[in-house]
Amino acid sequence: MITSATATPAFVAAFVLLVLLLANVLWFTRFAWWVKGSAIVLVAGLFWMSWRAMPELLGWPAQAGMPPRFNVAGIQVIEPEKNGASKGAIYLWVTGFATVHGEVIPRAFEIPFTPELQLKLAGVSTKLRKRLPQLGEVVPSKGQHSGHGPTAIALDFFDMPDPLFPER
């Protein structure tokens, strides 16, 4: 399974393979020059397109891969429209837990709107405004998700345990 940590190396490896395939076509086949030239143009075009696309993808919420336990950094709830034009969505901005050398970077997620989760998040928002850090936990459920398209998940929220509060 590809995780956030392995995604970039896996993506780069796939493109390295593409270069190796191109080298094979250029040096070990006897196609006409225009076929080989077209292959170079195709690969260059794909590299250019990917180079342009990657920054555009960053920042937008992910639809899968939420950590099993997280700190809530932000909440945005979009309610469904009554005429059915929009099914609504819930956006969460969360951080993992700090490690000794690790940098904590928040990540955004999109999950389908449910009235139950909206109710829970209303309470979480209130506590966050009162500076009570909130922990979230994904309730395990059956089934795998490919990462394409939002999937409903159950979440529970708790106040941050007291020992983790810094002393005043």
Next chain:
Amino acid sequence: MLSFGHATITVGYVLVSLTLLLLSLFSRWRWQLKTGLIVAVTLAWCAVYFSLPAMLGWPTDRDVPRRFNLLAVYIQEPDASTGKPGGVFFWASDLNPDADQKPRAYRLPFSPGFKSVFEEGQGKLRKNIPQVGEAEDEDEVHGTPTDRLQIGLKSVKIQFQDAPPQGPPSKDAAP
């Protein structure tokens, strides 16, 4: 500005790699090697398909909108012991009506100025006062690029103001 989704990248990769694979099968390599190539390309398709969603959700350091609705702030102080540069992260939705209204996560380099501005905005959010941010390019340079992708990025100046109160809908407005 051209914009390509991750589906386009995946489909583009599959088409280009499939073309190269078919051409490669005409080389004089042994069949075992050709079989290996087919397996490797198939694995690469899976790698591209699954790796792109795993890259989503992380903050971008580009394209801060001109006007945005601030949703949340997360400040990470620099850590001298680990050498981590820290950062000022914020989550916002673009107020341009033509833009995607989904919230997007942004990262700015840590600086006392950004920290002060965003802490003030965060404080007002906690008091239930919605904040509208305005960003403009700044000629003055703050810090140096920490990686290759930041080369050429412009510094931005950001300020917040209280969002104007939303009045009742106009009587002339469509229901």
